[in-house]
Amino acid sequence: MTEERFRFFEHTADAKFQAYGRTIEEAFANAALAMASLMWDPGTIARKIQIPVSARGHDLEQLLVRFLGEILYLLESRFFLLASAEEISIGKDDSGYALEAGFWGDSNSNAYEIHGGVKAVTYNEMEIIKNGGYTVQVVVDV
Amino acid sequence: MELHKVSDNVWEIPKQGDMRVPAVIYASEKLLQSVRRDLTLTQARNVACLPGIQRMSYVMPDAHQGYGFPIGGVAAFDMDEGVISPGGVGYDINCGVRLLRTGFTAEEISAKRKELLAEILKEVPAGVGKGGITKLSRGVLLDILSRGAEWAVEHGYGRKEDLLMTEEYGRMKDADPAHVSARAIERGIPQLGTLGAGNHFLEIQKVSHIYDREKAGVFGIEAEGQITVMIHCGSRGLGHQVASDYIEIMENACGIKGLPDRELVNAPVRSKLGQQYYASMCSAVNYAFANRQMIAHWVRDVFARVMGTSQGMRQIYDVCHNVAKIERHMIGGREQEVCIHRKGATRSFGPGRPEIPALYRPHGQPVLIPGSMGTASYLLAGTAEAEELSFSSTAHGAGRVMSRHEALRRFRGEQIRDDLRKMGIELQSTNWKGVAEEASEAYKDVDEVVRVSHEVGLGGMVARLVPVGVMKG
Numbered sequence: 001m002t003e004e005r006f007r008f009f010e011h012t013a014d015a016k017f018q019a020y021g022r023t024i025e026e027a028f029a030n031a032a033l034a035m036a037s038l039m040w041d042p043g044t045i046a047r048k049i050q051i052p053v054s055a056r057g058h059d060l061e062q063l064l065v066r067f068l069g070e071i072l073y074l075l076e077s078r079f080f081l082l083a084s085a086e087e088i089s090i091g092k093d094d095s096g097y098a099l100e101a102g103f104w105g106d107s108n109s110n111a112y113e114i115h116g117g118v119k120a121v122t123y124n125e126m127e128i129i130k131n132g133g134y135t136v137q138v139v140v141d142v
Numbered sequence: 143m144e145l146h147k148v149s150d151n152v153w154e155i156p157k158q159g160d161m162r163v164p165a166v167i168y169a170s171e172k173l174l175q176s177v178r179r180d181l182t183l184t185q186a187r188n189v190a191c192l193p194g195i196q197r198m199s200y201v202m203p204d205a206h207q208g209y210g211f212p213i214g215g216v217a218a219f220d221m222d223e224g225v226i227s228p229g230g231v232g233y234d235i236n237c238g239v240r241l242l243r244t245g246f247t248a249e250e251i252s253a254k255r256k257e258l259l260a261e262i263l264k265e266v267p268a269g270v271g272k273g274g275i276t277k278l279s280r281g282v283l284l285d286i287l288s289r290g291a292e293w294a295v296e297h298g299y300g301r302k303e304d305l306l307m308t309e310e311y312g313r314m315k316d317a318d319p320a321h322v323s324a325r326a327i328e329r330g331i332p333q334l335g336t337l338g339a340g341n342h343f344l345e346i347q348k349v350s351h352i353y354d355r356e357k358a359g360v361f362g363i364e365a366e367g368q369i370t371v372m373i374h375c376g377s378r379g380l381g382h383q384v385a386s387d388y389i390e391i392m393e394n395a396c397g398i399k400g401l402p403d404r405e406l407v408n409a410p411v412r413s414k415l416g417q418q419y420y421a422s423m424c425s426a427v428n429y430a431f432a433n434r435q436m437i438a439h440w441v442r443d444v445f446a447r448v449m450g451t452s453q454g455m456r457q458i459y460d461v462c463h464n465v466a467k468i469e470r471h472m473i474g475g476r477e478q479e480v481c482i483h484r485k486g487a488t489r490s491f492g493p494g495r496p497e498i499p500a501l502y503r504p505h506g507q508p509v510l511i512p513g514s515m516g517t518a519s520y521l522l523a524g525t526a527e528a529e530e531l532s533f534s535s536t537a538h539g540a541g542r543v544m545s546r547h548e549a550l551r552r553f554r555g556e557q558i559r560d561d562l563r564k565m566g567i568e569l570q571s572t573n574w575k576g577v578a579e580e581a582s583e584a585y586k587d588v589d590e591v592v593r594v595s596h597e598v599g600l601g602g603m604v605a606r607l608v609p610v611g612v613m614k615g
Contacts, residue, residue, distance in 0.1 A: 009547075011545050058394060072379065072382070073328070117576075120233040141382075
């Protein structure tokens with residue numbers, strides 16, 4: 001069974017998407033796929049290396065901005081293209097939320113077709129909704 | 143939203159609720175229609191609520207919805223009571239435009255157009271996830287953040303006189319790379335000297351019309367048919383990371399309680415954090431100046447090789463359109479220092495301002511407004527009236543009206559290339575999907591934007607430039 005992982009919506013200047021998951025971790029993983037798909041087709045990226053990723057946020061929104069920001073950071077500093085974000089765990093302590101994940105993909109951006117760019121992850125229209133499962137909505141600056 | 147018509151092309155949101163000042167929108171009826179379709183007006187009203195805002199929250203004719211501030215938003219804040227906000231500058235710090243004149247005519251380059259473009263595409267790295275041609279050490283990058291285009295000229299990229307014809311002379315002196323994060327620097331190292339993607343472009347243009355011959359002559363535009371080169375790009379991942387970093391740092395330090403929008407997060411201008419952001423932003427501004435300086439140098443190299451000379455290729459000007467600055471402006475009849483934010487807006491200093499290069503000072507600064515892909519761009523001159531109207535600011539481009547998603551559904555990059563070719567415009571890109579997203583139909587009519595700027599007095603029309611060759615990232 002394939003469930004819808006993410007969906008794009010109209011936005012005048014930028015890209016807006018919702019990502020879905022049964023858990024918050026799954027919704028985050030699908031948000032990572034949605035964002036990557038604005039730049040390349042994650043399904044075509046070889047799973048050659050795994051990069052451990054960690055992020056913190058005083059709330060879930062900030063955590064999501066930091067988490068998705070890792071994709072841009074790894075692309076631009078290490079030419080890493082994400083195939084999938086896996087083994088995500090999100091924990092909560094007194095100072096907020098902490099995330100650990102493994103990014104699978106290939107650190108050879110020249111080998112793939114890249115069809116778009118993302119400048120930054122924004123808080124604009126950001127929503128994290130618990131509705132049986134989770135829906136996260138993100139607008140990225142492109 | 144309640145909107146009063148003040149006069150043709152001028153609209154006002156009266157002070158209400160938490161607004162400290164009214165908001166004013168410069169737009170024709172037609173441009174206003176698209177402004178009303180998104181959150182631009184709400185965002186302009188939100189900006190009017192920020193502490194220390196002076197006179198008005200201004201909205202330029204090409205405005206559209208942004209983050210925190212609208213794109214096309216201008217706001218000046220008191221140095222003591224006011225704030226500085228990364229959301230008031232935008233993610234692409236010192237996204238800007240550089241214009242070079244040439245001594246060539248359209249006829250002279252006609253046969254070599256394809257070759258010029260192909261060579262430029264080889265010399266100037268573009269696209270996403272592609273590194274520049276330079277391998278920089280961290281130390282060199284820090285030097286670039288401190289010294290901007292000065293560094294580039296010293297290292298053989300371009301000419302000393304280019305610096306004279308650059309806003310801030312190519313270097314914001316308040317830069318301090320010590321406040322730029324390691325992550326921003328890591329993103330900046332591979333990308334120096336790259337054009338990027340999205341709406342960034344490099345164009346070979348020809349002058350299609352001159353409106354003001356005297357000013358055009360002073361700026362270096364002599365005749366219709368003359369060739370110019372326009373470069374539109376910014377501070378790449380380094381600037382994006384600086385913006386993201388300080389939005390987070392300010393949020394964690396100052397909180398977001400009471401803010402109508404999370405991306406209006408700010409710090410008092412003179413606070414330690416406010417000053418750290420400003421010093422980092424200036425560093426990113428300098429990176430972008432160096433970036434455009436290097437790209438301009440490679441373009442001249444290509445012209446020298448293909449056309450035999452690059453001698454007449456003088457830089458007309460280089461402007462920032464995403465920036466915060468400390469400037470002196472008239473407030474309540476008194477000259478005062480303010481922290482002005484121009485987010486998707488171009489400085490438009492009129493005659494006499496000391497910041498303008500001596501050659502242009504009697505005429506007002508050149509204002510460069512890039513159109514969308516395949517449409518006209520404009521050279522304007524700053525006006526004296528703009529001081530009163532908008533703290534000396536005007537539009538920065540065409541402004542989007544259609545989502546990229548919708549553009550992708552409607553257009554194909556290769557088809558656009560073929561259509562442009564029929565119009566005599568050669569297009570090169572590494573990314574045809576990106577070309578479809580940037581279809582000119584997805585943008586406001588730049589002619590209308592510039593007409594409003596001219597009629598209101600924000601910036602006066604000097605010359606219209608149309609592309610003959612376009613390189614898209």
